[in-house]
Amino acid sequence: MRIRYFAWLKQRVGVAEEELDLPAEVTTVGGLKAWLGTRHPRFAEACAAKGVVRAAVDQEFADDDRPLAGAREVAFFPPVTGG
């Protein structure tokens, strides 16, 4: 699965994107966050702060309980600040 990071989360993690094979037990956005936290300590730190890490599955905003079945791309980013 393709994982993407944006804005300061990308700087914290140190990569813009990575291609990863997820373990079978990672089935939701929340589960993916926890698993990615074991690979990237600074990602885990960011996730520990409530509300600062948002996610999108296949370019749609997604909550932690969103299933990953069939997803090709998951992105993580801070709250948006455009306009």
Place this chain on the structure above:
Amino acid sequence: MRIRYFAWLKQRVGVAEEELDLPAEVTTVGGLKAWLGTRHPRFAEACAAKGVVRAAVDQEFADDDRPLAGAREVAFFPPVTGG
């Protein structure tokens, strides 16, 4: 005193403006309306319909009870429809 009419009120009365000496008993906008109605029957007709004749004294919107003391110009017109 200078009396001015605008929009369809001007067409009804038949003049855009007139210079008139008011009788002493005409002291308010409401009194002026009634007195002008005796000179212009179609002005009286318009005034009989509630809310369609508005007034300005010296270019400020004015209600019927507005005194005319010191005024140089009184205008009558229908509700505004600009923009």
Place this chain on the structure above:
Amino acid sequence: MTVRVVEAPFDPAAELATFARGRSDVGAVASFTGLVRDEHGGERILAMALEHYPGMTERQLARIEAEARARWPLLDVLVIHRVGRMLPGEPIVLVATASAHRAAALEACAFLIDWLKTKAPFWKLEETSSGARWVEARASDDEAAARWERR
């Protein structure tokens, strides 16, 4: 002058091109343009004639602008209103506001056009194929203006 009453056609885009330009303290510009439509109440409009009360018009527009500046932290304001005869597609009125932030610019812009519609002495005469008719004031305009009355 930020308030203008004009008899000739004007170009809102050209006015906006110079509005608040070169000011890097402006973070938000809102604008509203009112145009002559070719249809009203099911009837075809051939032209529109805008009558006004010279003198009182400018006074009321300046007052409405001052009220907007008192209510919102505006960095610039522009109000242009055309009078005389105009054709469908032609602009009647332009309101533009500039502020550091968007809420002030957007709210002040809506306020200005709402108050202008009920507090400035303009009257519209529509020319249709069956003759000329004066546009009647709409209750919805009074309601829109009343939103902004101080409670």
Place this chain on the structure above:
Amino acid sequence: MTVRVVEAPFDPAAELATFARGRSDVGAVASFTGLVRDEHGGERILAMALEHYPGMTERQLARIEAEARARWPLLDVLVIHRVGRMLPGEPIVLVATASAHRAAALEACAFLIDWLKTKAPFWKLEETSSGARWVEARASDDEAAARWERR
């Protein structure tokens, strides 16, 4: 296309010059332009870099535009959002709406910028003399967007 994401500077006045032109069924055009300010939180801004999520951005903007068209009788809509590095005074975003009447144009314009600010994947990085910093989301933006949630 009425939704565009652009890397080069754009000119809101030039865009508005062609927006809804030649349509005499349009009675009202509203617009909002957001610009880079030279100051934020007391610090001087030297430049602004807009990062976004290509693909998702266009999808979200199209969805927000569709929502506006579903809610108001709009005759035309334009949304342009710049990405990349830009300087104080330069436009970041332009939203324009056209309708027969003003309420629809004004409300839809405010709706579009409010939702864009909270539902489109853009992130601002400010360059100051003391370094670069990511702009934090504001609670007031969430509140402005929430005004438009269907109850």
